[in-house]
Amino acid sequence: MGAAIDIQHLRFSRGRGSQARVILDLPRFELASGAEVCVVGGSGSGKTTLLNLIAGILRPDRRSVAGGATPVMCVGGTDTLGLSEAQRDRWRAQTLGYVFQTFNLLQSLSALENLLIAQSFAGQNSDAARAHALDLLGRVGLGRLVDVKPGRLSVGEQQRVAIARAIVNRPALVLADEPTANLDDEHRDSVLALLRELVKESGSALCLVTHDAAIKAQFDRVESMSELSA
Amino acid sequence: MSLFTYVLRGLKQRPLSSALTALSVALGVMLVTSILAVQHEVERSYGRQSAGYSLVVGPAGSPLELVLNSVYHVGMSPGLLPFSALRELEGKEWERFVRHCVPYAVGDSYRGYRVVATTDAVFSEHFPQPAGAGKEKFSAGGPFEFDAKKLDYALDLLRRKIPLPPDEAGRQAVLGAEVAQQLGLGVGDDIEPTHGIEGDHRHSARHRWRIKGVLKSTGTPIDRVVFITLDSFYRIPEHSGGRMPVTGEPALSAILVFPRGGYAKAVVLTNLRKRGDLQVADVPTEIGRLMSIVGNVDKLFFIMAILVLFVALIGITVAIYNSMNERRREIAILRALGAGRRAVFAAIVGEAVVLAAVGGLIGFIAARLLLLGADRILREAAGLSLQRPEFRFQELLVLLVVVAAGAVAGMIPAWKAYRTDVAANLAPLS
Numbered sequence: 001m002g003a004a005i006d007i008q009h010l011r012f013s014r015g016r017g018s019q020a021r022v023i024l025d026l027p028r029f030e031l032a033s034g035a036e037v038c039v040v041g042g043s044g045s046g047k048t049t050l051l052n053l054i055a056g057i058l059r060p061d062r063r064s065v066a067g068g069a070t071p072v073m074c075v076g077g078t079d080t081l082g083l084s085e086a087q088r089d090r091w092r093a094q095t096l097g098y099v100f101q102t103f104n105l106l107q108s109l110s111a112l113e114n115l116l117i118a119q120s121f122a123g124q125n126s127d128a129a130r131a132h133a134l135d136l137l138g139r140v141g142l143g144r145l146v147d148v149k150p151g152r153l154s155v156g157e158q159q160r161v162a163i164a165r166a167i168v169n170r171p172a173l174v175l176a177d178e179p180t181a182n183l184d185d186e187h188r189d190s191v192l193a194l195l196r197e198l199v200k201e202s203g204s205a206l207c208l209v210t211h212d213a214a215i216k217a218q219f220d221r222v223e224s225m226s227e228l229s230a
Numbered sequence: 231m232s233l234f235t236y237v238l239r240g241l242k243q244r245p246l247s248s249a250l251t252a253l254s255v256a257l258g259v260m261l262v263t264s265i266l267a268v269q270h271e272v273e274r275s276y277g278r279q280s281a282g283y284s285l286v287v288g289p290a291g292s293p294l295e296l297v298l299n300s301v302y303h304v305g306m307s308p309g310l311l312p313f314s315a316l317r318e319l320e321g322k323e324w325e326r327f328v329r330h331c332v333p334y335a336v337g338d339s340y341r342g343y344r345v346v347a348t349t350d351a352v353f354s355e356h357f358p359q360p361a362g363a364g365k366e367k368f369s370a371g372g373p374f375e376f377d378a379k380k381l382d383y384a385l386d387l388l389r390r391k392i393p394l395p396p397d398e399a400g401r402q403a404v405l406g407a408e409v410a411q412q413l414g415l416g417v418g419d420d421i422e423p424t425h426g427i428e429g430d431h432r433h434s435a436r437h438r439w440r441i442k443g444v445l446k447s448t449g450t451p452i453d454r455v456v457f458i459t460l461d462s463f464y465r466i467p468e469h470s471g472g473r474m475p476v477t478g479e480p481a482l483s484a485i486l487v488f489p490r491g492g493y494a495k496a497v498v499l500t501n502l503r504k505r506g507d508l509q510v511a512d513v514p515t516e517i518g519r520l521m522s523i524v525g526n527v528d529k530l531f532f533i534m535a536i537l538v539l540f541v542a543l544i545g546i547t548v549a550i551y552n553s554m555n556e557r558r559r560e561i562a563i564l565r566a567l568g569a570g571r572r573a574v575f576a577a578i579v580g581e582a583v584v585l586a587a588v589g590g591l592i593g594f595i596a597a598r599l600l601l602l603g604a605d606r607i608l609r610e611a612a613g614l615s616l617q618r619p620e621f622r623f624q625e626l627l628v629l630l631v632v633v634a635a636g637a638v639a640g641m642i643p644a645w646k647a648y649r650t651d652v653a654a655n656l657a658p659l660s
Contacts, residue, residue, distance in 0.1 A: 052653045057566060086570050093568020102658045104563045108243035109236065116231030121568035125231070165567075181658075 004173045004205030005031040005054060008072035011061045012046075012053055024049050025229050031205050033172065036196065039209045040216050041225030047209035050225070051175045054207065055096055056080050056088040076172030093121035097166030097204065099195065101178035103158045105150040111137060111161045112146040115168045122169040136164045140194060156187040160194065167198045174199050176208040180215065192218065233573055236564075237580045244553065248585060251542075251549040255589025256596060258539030259632055263597040263625050265535050268608075269528050270622060276302075276517050279450040282358020283513040284495055285487040287315060287502060293511035294520060300334055300484040301513060303344045303451045307336050310481035311508045313385060319487060327494035330356035332486040335463050338423040343409045345423045345456045347463030350376035353404075356488050360446040370410075371417035371443030374402035374459050384461040388480045394465045396437070403439040404457040407447035417441055423456065425466075437466065539632065542589070543639045546582050550643040554578075561647045562655035571648050578644035579637050586636020590629045 010026040024046040031037050041047045052058040054075055061071075073081050076095040083091060105114050115133040119125065137146050140160040142153075150158050159179065166174050179195060180188040192215060199206045208215070216222050241248040280301050288296040291308035298305045316333045318324065332352050338345035353373040355363035365372045380400060387394050403421060410416060420438040439458055447453055464480065487510070489495040495512075502510035554561075561574055569577075 048657065049653075052656075055566065057652045057656070086572070089565070089568050089570040089573075092566070098566055100656060100658075104559070104566070104656060106236070106560060106563055108239040108560075113231055113235070113239070117236060117564075118567045120231045120233070121573075 003030055003074065004033050004035065004076060005029060005207065006072060006074040007054070009069040010053065010071050010073060012049060012058060013061050024053070026050070029223070029228055031173075031207055034200075034203055034205055036199075036206045036219060036221065037208070038216050038219035038222045039207065039225060039228070040211060040213075040222060041209070042211055045225040046229070047211075047225055048177055050228075051098075051177050051207070051209060054173070055098060055175055056083070056092055089121075093118070094123070094169060095172050097169065097171040097174040099159075099162050099166045099174065099176040099179045101181045103150070103162040103182075105158055105161055105165075107150055110147045110149055111142055111153065111164075114150070114161055115165050118165050118168055124169065133164075133168055136168055136198075137161070139198065140164045155182060156191065159183060159187075159191050163191070163195050163198060167202050167204070170202045171204050173205045173207065176206065178210055178212075179208065180212065181210075185214075188212075188214070233569075233577050234580060237577055237584060240577075240581060241584060247549050247553065251545055252585050252589035252592065254542035254545045255539070255586055255632065255636070256593035258535065258542040259590045259593025259628065260596040260600065261535035261538055261593075262532070262628055263594055264600050265528065265531050266622075266624055266628065267597065267601055269525075269532075270624070272524055272528075273521060276521065280513050280517050283486065284489055285498060286484050286511045286513060287311065287319065287487055287508055288484040288511065290506065290509045293509060294516045296484060296509065296511045297513055297516040298520075299336070300486060301451070303346070303455055307483045310483065311485070313480040313482055315508055316482060316485050319485060324498070327489055327497050328487055329490045329494075330354055330488040332357055332488075333460060333482045334484045334486065335460060335481070336483045338425055338458075338463075338466075340409075340421050340423040340456050341413060343406070343413075343454055343456055345458055347458050347460045349378075349381070349460050350374070352457060357486075359448045359450050359452045367445055368404075368443045369407065369446045371404075371441070374404050374442045374457070375400075376459055377461070381459075381461040384464045385480050388464055389478065391478065397462065397465055400459055400465070401437055401439045401462045402442045402459055404443045404445060405441055406445050406453040406455045406457075408453035409456055410441075410444040415441060415444075417443060421456065423458070543586070543632075543635050546585050546636055546639040547642050549585075550578060550582055550640060551646065554643050554646050557647075558650055558655045561650040562652045565650065565652040566656055574650070575644045575648045578647045579640040582636045582640025582643075583633055586639070587629075587633050590632040590636075594625065594629060 007026055007029040010024070010029075011022060012024040013020045013022045015021050029050075039047055039050065049058060053060055053073070056075075060073065060081070071081060073079070076091075078091055078095065080088060080091065105111075106117065109117060112133060115136065116130065119129045119133060134143075134146060137143055140163060142157060142160055142164070145153065145157065150161065153161065159182070163179070166176075174195075176195060180191055183191055195208075196206065208219070210216065280297075283301050286293075286296050286300045288300065289309035289311045295305055295308045299307050313333075316331060319328050319331050330351065332354075333348055335347040336344065338347075350373055351357065353364055353367055360367040367373075377400070380397065384394055405415060415421065419441045421441065422438050439462065445452065487498060489498050499510055499512060502508065564574055564577075565571070
């Protein structure tokens with residue numbers, strides 16, 4: 001398997017023609033398989049945009065950046081720029097895990113079902129997959145709350161479900177967008193530790209974006225959005 | 231965990247909205263299927279119940295009223311016709327054309343069931359219901375004893391306005407299958423009919439009729455009739471005055487005429503239509519006329535029911551579409567987890583299909599219950615029985631069309647879901 005992330009000459013703009021505004025211009029960004037990186041930056045620096053581009057939710061500009069260099073975006077060993085939208089959806093379900101600042105759990109489903117639906121999109125519907133989901137919820141301390149809906153869970157518990165959901169398909173890469181922004185200091189450290197531990201156990205790479213200096217201090221590799229951008 | 235489970239969970243998450251939307255569909259389906267079932271039962275029942283009947287001769291008036299009263303035993307008798315009309319139709323002059331005649335004199339009832347006074351002609355093989363002749367028509371007992379001489383004697387006294395003496399032995403009755411079953415009566419039991427079809431006036435003298443037989447079940451109005459002997463009818467003091475107003479001749483309510491064939495029927499029809507003192511009604515023609523009248527009313531009801539259903543289906547679109555604003559984030563989450571646009575589109579259409587299908591099934595069951603509830607009313611008002619309405623492909627088709635229309639109704643909100651901007655809707659709410 002290649003690098004978890006290999007991005008070259010990536011540009012993302014909003015608007016068209018003379019109205020176009022460059023939001024992100026990324027000459028190069030790499031992350032090895034199974035490695036961790038913390039990307040820091042202030043509000044509006046393009047952190048979430050970067051994650052959405054990596055996840056294939058946003059599409060980068062088609063045209064080459066200045067100088068004629070061809071954009072490259074390989075994630076989990078797949079050239080995602082060459083994938084159709086339907087292929088990207090499938091690839092995303094199988095290759096990526098995503099942890100959001102606001103957890104983004106499906107409120108109509110139980111904790112377990114939130115994991116099962118992520119598995120079903122990745123084509124995993126077996127009993128073994130279900131057992132793995134149950135095991136994972138047990139690992140994050142929610143073994144007795146598997147049938148509880150998110151609305152009845154505490155904020156910390158919801159984020160644990162979100163982490164378990166991101167890991168459940170054993171993805172090549174986990175993207176975490178300010179995963180502890182809604183938690184207090186005590187929960188922040190325990191949730192972050194849990195996330196990193198589970199990511200490591202599943203052999204995934206982790207790309208975490210934050211503006212929190214306390215989190216930044218816990219990572220060996222830290223990249224700044226301002227330095228990454230051209 | 232399938233997308234379908236997610237759809238069901240989503241509907242459960244919004245119980246009030248889901249229930250009201252499904253109920254509105256149920257109302258529409260209930261109306262449409264009820265009307266279709268009643269339409270079908272009306273056509274089936276009226277066709278089946280009048281099978282074998284040909285002509286009804288009665289007093290001048292509405293031929294439809296005459297047929298309804300004589301064949302279906304509903305509504306009021308249009309009046310009286312002279313007994314001599316029966317003798318005439320049974321006479322030499324008509325012998326070539328008329329195979330069989332059955333006289334009816336009505337006006338009494340027994341516990342809600344109509345009493346028809348007649349002769350043993352009603353047990354002939356030429357009388358269509360029940361099939362067969364004599365005892366073959368009976369599930370228990372046999373025909374009442376009919377003595378033509380007794381009848382002639384009674385008629386003679388009636389003409390001379392001499393009070394008829396009572397005849398205990400001659401008071402005999404035969405019950406239709408439903409009368410016997412519903413009232414728990416059998417051969418050897420006695421009944422005491424009352425005056426009037428509503429059965430609210432006792433006769434001045436309390437007389438009892440002995441049940442001699444119970445007819446086989448036919449699924450026709452005959453099942454709801456009590457037959458008594460004609461001469462015993464005339465011997466009831468209230469009925470001895472039942473004579474033609476001017477001539478004073480004994481009267482009948484109607485004569486069922488069974489011609490010897492198509493040509494004979496045409497001859498009888500043509501000749502009797504020239505008569506001013508009576509009328510002849512062609513049963514199939516009158517039923518056809520009734521069906522065309524009922525059919526127009528049916529069409530109106532059906533169009534209204536379709537409109538109700540249409541509004542209910544629009545309700546599905548509105549209910550789901552309105553929920554889309556608060557569900558944009560949910561859609562975005564699904565997409566971020568790897569659900570394709572088509573899967574999201576299918577989930578929303580699936581939601582509409584489930585609402586339409588659940589509503590359709592509830593409506594279908596409600597229609598069946600409604601028909602059962604309306605059975606007694608329709609039976610009394612129109613002689614229709616809806617106790618066992620057939621399940622027909624047409625009703626299944628209604629359900630399928632409703633489910634398909636539900637899918638179409640879901641497409642507008644599904645298109646909105648399809649176009650959801652994932653990145654914008656994943657962002658934290660400010």
